[in-house]
Amino acid sequence: MLHIMRRIQDLKSFTLHAKDGDVGRLREVYFDDSSWKIRYLVVETGHWLVGRQVLITPEALGAIHEEKWTLQVELTREQIEASPPLSVKQPLSRQQEEEYHRHYSWLPYWRSSLLGYLGWDSENQREKAEDPHLRSSAEVTGYRIEARDGEVGYVEDFVIDEKDWVVRYLEISTHRGWFGKKILLAPTWIEQVDWEDRKVRVELLREVIRSAPEYEEGQLIGRDYEISLYSHYGRNQYWE
Template sequence: MLIKVKTLKDFKLDSLDGEIGKVEEFYFDDLHWTIRYLVANTNNWLTGRQVLIAPYALTSVMREEKDIAISLTKKQIEESPSLSYDKPVSRQFEGDYYGYYGWPVYWGGPYMWGAYPYFPYIIRDSGKWGQYVQDQNAWDPHLRSTEAVTGYRIQASDGEIGHVEDFVIDDETWAIRYLIVDTQNWWPGKKVLISPKWIERVSWNDSKVFINVPRETIKQAPEYTEEALLTRDYENGLHRHYGRQGYWIDEEASVGQSH
């Protein structure tokens, strides 16, 4: 189901043997725009280090209870490779981290989850992990923080339209489905959704996201409100407005090709 990053912030994190803290933010990659790590605020439990939890270990998101279940013990988390708060997430750290847990690396293939096109396919069939081999389509991920990218300006083909206010993620696949754009300086009081698939490029140095769509097209798009239910009907209307195919169609096709 679709849920906002800001809604997930401060959700309780429950390991197999007790609470470890709360959700602080997320790291995502700049190719597939998929969540790669949840960053936990562990208060005084593990001080001086970033505690990262990969989606492989996130077994369920319980919205009413504001709780996320993790299939790891406190000891596993405590003994996992350590990353200081003042250090970026390096490839060496990720290699050590994935090796420690015995998970297939997400950058080792062409799909959103490496050799696998669809995340639940992995978690429901962990026996296939042993069949995994890195192929020539491996890629070098660059991780970004949802907190850092919040506030990036959005540039349409004929001018700015606003800034990134939040992210809408799919808590089954952990893909970022939409950026919530606040258009307050151009179209007061209105918000719209932009899919990462519609992004032409991102200038990380200039904190700016470029989309090849005119401002008037964006203005006429279905409005997003806090009360709006992100139903498939709403998504169909949104994609139809932009003349784009839904991400669910692409992913269903990828899953079919992998079998």
């Protein structure tokens, strides 16, 4: 089965459309740094709500209409306008998330149904749930990629699987000595992310990365390409 995958830069070309009108354009996404799932889309509202950005959760998204270049949002403009204000200059706090989900009467993603209805099992679970683990795609863009034997390039973009709204691959721009070749790395292959030093470490040699199947910007990522990619790195395929 072919999943539709798009780079964040490509998604920025689509207009998000509510039930009763346009909302705006994608600015960036917040993803969970443990699961790499997209938790929120940050949307610039343009002339509709001048100078304001709003959050849209993937659960509120509908179909993408290729011919109209629109991404459907199953909310009304009134619901979105009345949502809690957002400041992307600061990290998104758990308090802001609580307010957001309360506004839409949604159960927060970090609570299982058991915790949501029966209360907290322990103080440790409470502390764990209060830690958002959210990262901005705009922040992580530019992080350096370090192999076991040296640096290979930097994060240029993210490839999103629209079926699950998860970061399926990091698009890596390699050093000029490799003729600007671009390659894809799956988050599951990452050994460690140093958030303070802005580095992504992988347990791979530079030559293995250099000889990986090339990724051409905007290409359709089909199953044949993914099979060759996972085979090259000797990794288990996520779709099996």
